[in-house]
Amino acid sequence: VRPWFWTPLDSNTSRSDPSIDAQIEFSGMIKYSARQTMMEPMKQYMQMGFTERDLDEIKDFMFRQPLHILIIMQVVSFIQMALWTLAFKNDVSFFRGRDDYTGLSSRSLGSDALQELVIFLYLYDFDHISRLIL
Numbered sequence: 694v695r696p697w698f699w700t701p702l703d704s705n706t707s708r709s710d711p712s713i714d715a716q717i718e719f720s721g722m723i724k725y726s727a728r729q730t731m732m733e734p735m736k737q738y739m740q741m742g743f744t745e746r747d748l749d750e751i752k753d754f755m756f757r758q759p760l761h762i763l764i765i766m767q768v769v770s771f772i773q774m775a776l777w778t779l780a781f782k783n784d785v786s787f788f789r790g791r792d793d794y795t796g797l798s799s800r801s802l803g804s805d806a807l808q809e810l811v812i813f814l815y816l817y818d819f820d821h822i823s824r825l826i827l
Contacts, residue, residue, distance in 0.1 A: 723760060731755060 720728075735748055755763065816822050 724756065727760075728756065 731752070735751075738748060738751075758766075
């Protein structure tokens, strides 16, 4: 018959009891609920092919800073995305329906494309950059 409440780790009684170190982290209710809310999308990201490193970077980004700093970062990135979209719309409207490209320098187009390619290749070659950025 085996006891239900405990089983000794070692029958040698001259050894001292083992010690277990535990770390407890206290956080606010909002941070806890945000962390728990993020767990389900993390599981979905793993099914989509994200690696543990990518998920750790997302967690670090989300929970490293206080919540108000994260909100400010999101607002700034939303404004930046809106401005990029407006600039792209302006570029599309500039090129649409044109028969000639007077006033447009082929060197500027080439240098812009070359700059984007160099930045992409630099980021792609860098080992510690997240693939989420690319």
